[in-house]
Amino acid sequence: MAMNKNKYExxxxxxxxxxxxxxxxxxxxxxxxxxxxxEFLVVFIPLLGLWEALPRLGAVPRTLVPPPxxxxxxxxxxxxxxxxxxxxxxxxxxxFMGLGIAIIAAxxxxxxxxxxxxxxxxxxxxxxxxxxxxxxxxxxxxxILFGIGLPMQTFLIFLGAFYPILFNTYQAVKDTDPRYLxxxxxxxxxELTLILHVxxxxxxxAIIMSVKTGVAMGLVMLVIAEMYGGRTGIGYVLNEAKDxxxxxxxxxxxxxxxxxxxxLIEVLKFxxxxxxxxKGVR
Amino acid sequence: MIEARNxxxxxxxxxxxxxxxxxxxxxxxxxxxEDGKIxxxxxxxxxxxxxxxxxxxxxxxxTEGSVYIDGVQVLEPLPSTRKEMDDYRRKYKFLSPLANSxxxxxxxxxxxxxxxxxxxxxxxxxxxxxxxxxxxxxxxRREREAKAMIYLKKTGLADxxxxxxxxxxxxxxxxxxxARALAVDPRIILMDEPFAAVDMLTRERLQDDLLxxxxxxxxxxxxxxxxxxxxxxxxxxxxxxxxxxxxxxNRFPIETPRPRRRSDPDLLVLGQRIEALFxxxxxxxxxxxx
Numbered sequence: 001m002a003m004n005k006n007k008y009e010x011x012x013x014x015x016x017x018x019x020x021x022x023x024x025x026x027x028x029x030x031x032x033x034x035x036x037x038x039e040f041l042v043v044f045i046p047l048l049g050l051w052e053a054l055p056r057l058g059a060v061p062r063t064l065v066p067p068p069x070x071x072x073x074x075x076x077x078x079x080x081x082x083x084x085x086x087x088x089x090x091x092x093x094x095x096f097m098g099l100g101i102a103i104i105a106a107x108x109x110x111x112x113x114x115x116x117x118x119x120x121x122x123x124x125x126x127x128x129x130x131x132x133x134x135x136x137x138x139x140x141x142x143x144i145l146f147g148i149g150l151p152m153q154t155f156l157i158f159l160g161a162f163y164p165i166l167f168n169t170y171q172a173v174k175d176t177d178p179r180y181l182x183x184x185x186x187x188x189x190x191e192l193t194l195i196l197h198v199x200x201x202x203x204x205x206a207i208i209m210s211v212k213t214g215v216a217m218g219l220v221m222l223v224i225a226e227m228y229g230g231r232t233g234i235g236y237v238l239n240e241a242k243d244x245x246x247x248x249x250x251x252x253x254x255x256x257x258x259x260x261x262x263x264l265i266e267v268l269k270f271x272x273x274x275x276x277x278x279k280g281v282r
Numbered sequence: 283m284i285e286a287r288n289x290x291x292x293x294x295x296x297x298x299x300x301x302x303x304x305x306x307x308x309x310x311x312x313x314x315x316e317d318g319k320i321x322x323x324x325x326x327x328x329x330x331x332x333x334x335x336x337x338x339x340x341x342x343x344x345t346e347g348s349v350y351i352d353g354v355q356v357l358e359p360l361p362s363t364r365k366e367m368d369d370y371r372r373k374y375k376f377l378s379p380l381a382n383s384x385x386x387x388x389x390x391x392x393x394x395x396x397x398x399x400x401x402x403x404x405x406x407x408x409x410x411x412x413x414x415x416x417x418x419x420x421x422x423r424r425e426r427e428a429k430a431m432i433y434l435k436k437t438g439l440a441d442x443x444x445x446x447x448x449x450x451x452x453x454x455x456x457x458x459x460x461a462r463a464l465a466v467d468p469r470i471i472l473m474d475e476p477f478a479a480v481d482m483l484t485r486e487r488l489q490d491d492l493l494x495x496x497x498x499x500x501x502x503x504x505x506x507x508x509x510x511x512x513x514x515x516x517x518x519x520x521x522x523x524x525x526x527x528x529x530x531x532n533r534f535p536i537e538t539p540r541p542r543r544r545s546d547p548d549l550l551v552l553g554q555r556i557e558a559l560f561x562x563x564x565x566x567x568x569x570x571x572x
Contacts, residue, residue, distance in 0.1 A: 118376035183401040188389030
């Protein structure tokens with residue numbers, strides 16, 4: 001065993017870097033293969049072709065349904081003239097702040113609620129009362145409290161992502177198989193050890209699943225928050241395009257949001273694969 | 283030494299028509315187990331023997347009576363009066379009585395437990411499972427792996443250290459559970475139908491493994507089983523449970539010296555007697571219910 005350890009130490013930082021590169025390679029390959037698989041391309045390319053052809057042939061009015069080529073042109077124009085990447089970056093900043101705070105807050109609270117009935121009885125009713133309020137209903141009061149800007153948008157995204165993560169985590173932790181708890185307790189595990197080594201790992205699949213839901217809800221709230229206030233962001237560009245009736249720009253924003261959502265889900269799938277290794281092996 | 287004094291366990295259940303019913307899982311069982319013995323609790327399914335084992339292990343509190351391991355009470359009985367209930371709440375606050383403590387890993391008693399469905403952690407590899415158990419017993423970090431390896435070698439798992447339990451066969455998983463239980467050097471091992479889920483050949487091999495390891499370590503083993511032959515082959519004493527309510531029906535000490543043969547005539551005769559007991563109980567019950 002000691003020899004093994006030495007071997008790892010000698011390898012050092014360079015091999016770690018190489019390992020990270022290799023894992024990244026696996027990730028992008030896996031993600032790309034989902035979209036560019038022959039099976040899906042057979043469906044996807046004709047769909048694109050149809051979308052291109054129908055407006056061009058005049059089957060649908062071209063002013064209302066821009067073909068993909070127009071959308072691509074609009075995308076290029078937005079990138080070069082309007083600094084669209086800046087908007088995307090600003091949106092992502094808000095999004096990750098909101099989602100990050102939601103994850104950091106919801107997972108520990110959810111785990112504690114699932115772990116102990118005393119904690120659950122004191123906190124769960126509060127969340128059950130608050131969670132049915134649709135997050136968009138929070139917009140007016142948030143604007144009054146935080147003003148228009150980053151804190152308000154972050155808070156709204158946080159609200160969207162918080163409840164799904166909280167409730168799924170809580171449920172999964174609560175449903176932990178009592179056999180595992182018993183066997184750890186007989187060995188002398190403290191409650192903290194149980195939380196860190198048993199409850200959490202037993203629930204990890206459901207927790208990652210809930211973060212996926214959180215991502216979806218967070219994107220919804222991102223668009224809503226940016227439409228209501230602020231001067232940057234994808235939602236703002238979308239709203240602006242509506243005012244000027246630039247349909248291809250709207251489509252660019254929508255497609256961008258779709259790609260971001262897809263990418264984040266792929267990232268989470270990869271995280272799940274890495275964290276829940278034991279689920280994949282047979 | 284394990285000592286159970288008048289242990290009873292009652293459950294209440296709510297029927298479909300919202301009436302309540304009481305179930306007596308264990309009724310006033312008294313039992314003493316000497317150090318270094320193998321004792322089998324034998325009985326039909328649902329006769330309360332597993333519940334009794336969990337009470338011995340401190341995973342369930344008895345309704346009445348108490349269990350002592352080396353003179354220390356395992357879990358106090360559940361409260362029955364309002365005053366007792368208040369005391370109980372004040373004593374345990376928000377932690378359940380089953381919990382060891384909040385932050386410090388510390389077993390209440392020097393026991394290990396093996397379950398029918400293994401209960402090895404599927405998110406840890408073979409080695410990690412054993413190392414985790416050692417960590418819970420406060421073994422210093424650098425000694426853990428070496429110690430785990432000793433027992434993994436003894437149970438023939440040294441080649442699959444980095445495998446996950448899902449990649450192991452049923453027999454190997456049970457051996458892992460055995461290695462994990464033995465690695466912490468317990469004085470008592472409680473086993474709940476440990477070999478019920480594996481095929482017969484594997485079961486016999488596991489029984490031999492268990493006997494060999496028991497010979498080396500001299501621990502006390504309490505084994506819950508519904509397999510008469512297993513009980514005969516392994517134990518120093520067989521305690522036969524009867525169902526409804528679960529209580530001790532008969533006790534059979536076995537003096538046949540080890541190593542035993544499975545086809546030993548004395549054992550077979552005793553086995554037939556126990557089987558006859560079971561059959562009598564079943565017939566009697568059906569007569570009664572008609």
